Amino acid sequence: MTDNAAPNASLIRASSLLRESSERLADGTETDTVPRLLAEAARCYDAVAGKLSADDAETAASIAVGRSTTAALALQQCALDELDCDWSWTDGTDGPYLGDMAEYDEDGLSEELAARAIETARAALDADPGDPLVPLHLGHALCWSGDRDGAVAAYAEALRRDPGDHVARDSLAELGEEVPEEDDFDGTESPDRYAFALVREDARISNSDWSSTACVFGSVGAARRDADETLKSCDNGGFDPEDLPTMLKLTLEIHRPGQPITRFPVEPLDASFLIDWSGLPEGEPLDPPLPPGRPVRIDGETSFHGGLR
Incomplete structure (x- = not known):
């Protein structure tokens, strides 16, 4: 077994837990189990981070993106289960409306989760300046919190990184922004940075x-x-x-x-x-x-x- 085998397995295990959480939130089934799944994913990331060498920027970026995704899913679980807000962005359809937290969360149940989602997304932006998922997390959390200017900037960055992302495009339009023309991306070539x-x-x-x-x-x-x-x-x-x-x-x-x-x-x-x-x-x-x-x-x-x- 190579030195990287155990950390790699932990990262993939964490990703499988995030996938299961995302699917349950999208389907609306067993959503009460999502906090437990996300807590286990967080432990996987913490375990790898605790043994990370200072020069392993790629693994550090994977951990940062994973933590951002974990926080984004935790916020959505709270919005769906605790606050009865029909927010279903995990299935690729939409994000929250501007200021939904003020409308649905009079008791501030989601404030800490929203702050965590914003914090981890910004940390991931620093760790990986090219990942197209993280600015979408940031945009949703800021939009939920009522920060229009911040949400617009985040969605615009998500669209810059992936011009084919219709969720970022629709979110900008919902905020009243003039959305740039979509590039000639027809899905025949991969836009990703990795194979x-x-x-x-x-x-x-x-x-x-x-x-x-x-x-x-x-x-x-x-x-x-x-x-x-x-x-x-x-x-x-x-x-x-x-x-x-x-x-x-x-x-x-x-x-x-x-x-x-x-x-x-x-x-x-x-x-x-x-x-x-x-x-x-x-x-x-x-x-x-x-x-x-x-x-x-x-x-x-x-x-x-x-x-x-």
């Missing part, structure tokens, strides 16, 4: 509705194993492969900065649920590699690092 593999899962939840989730991985092999495990669970659940496309759609994507996104639809060959992975470049390194546990902001949604298999 990674992504498994996108679209599952039918009703006759007309689908839910969509995506996990990112630091290697193509890890993404393939995740897709295989998902299909294996379908096999164990008694799905007929012929019916699977009507219930579940899986796609494996390979992202490299500034290069076309390569997509592999995941379709079972037969009743064995085996996949023809010929042509999948598992042996090719992803460079520059996505830091372990780092969430990715892409297509206006946040995708978390998948677990180790």
Whole structure:
């Protein structure tokens, strides 16, 4: 085991806890468990930070982004569960309205959480000047708190870092700002700074509705194993492969900065649920590699690092 194996596993574990928290808040299910999940994620970050060398700026940035995400989710959990504010930005749809804290929180239950979200977001901005997720966290927390000028600046920075982020764009428009024209980003090339593999899962939840989730991985092999495990669970659940496309759609994507996104639809060959992975470049390194546990902001949604298999 390498010296970095344990810290990397802790960072990925923390990311999986954030993913679970985000999904529960978006779905409105078991949201009372989110504080426990976030507390465990915070312990993971603290454990890695306690052993961090002074020159490891990349890991320090991952911890800072993770702490900002943890604080942002904690604030949203309070708004949803404690204050009955229908704030659902984790699923990529919107953020809070300006000054929602004053409207919903007469007793100041969220004040400390909002201050923590602002503090950790600003620390993460310093630790990683290029991450597009953190200024969105900052914008939401400032907007919730009623700081219009601060929120506008944060959303503008989020849009500068990722011109395709419709949440930042819509949030600026909601605040009455003139939003710059969207760049000619059509989704065929990856805008991210790191290379990674992504498994996108679209599952039918009703006759007309689908839910969509995506996990990112630091290697193509890890993404393939995740897709295989998902299909294996379908096999164990008694799905007929012929019916699977009507219930579940899986796609494996390979992202490299500034290069076309390569997509592999995941379709079972037969009743064995085996996949023809010929042509999948598992042996090719992803460079520059996505830091372990780092969430990715892409297509206006946040995708978390998948677990180790």
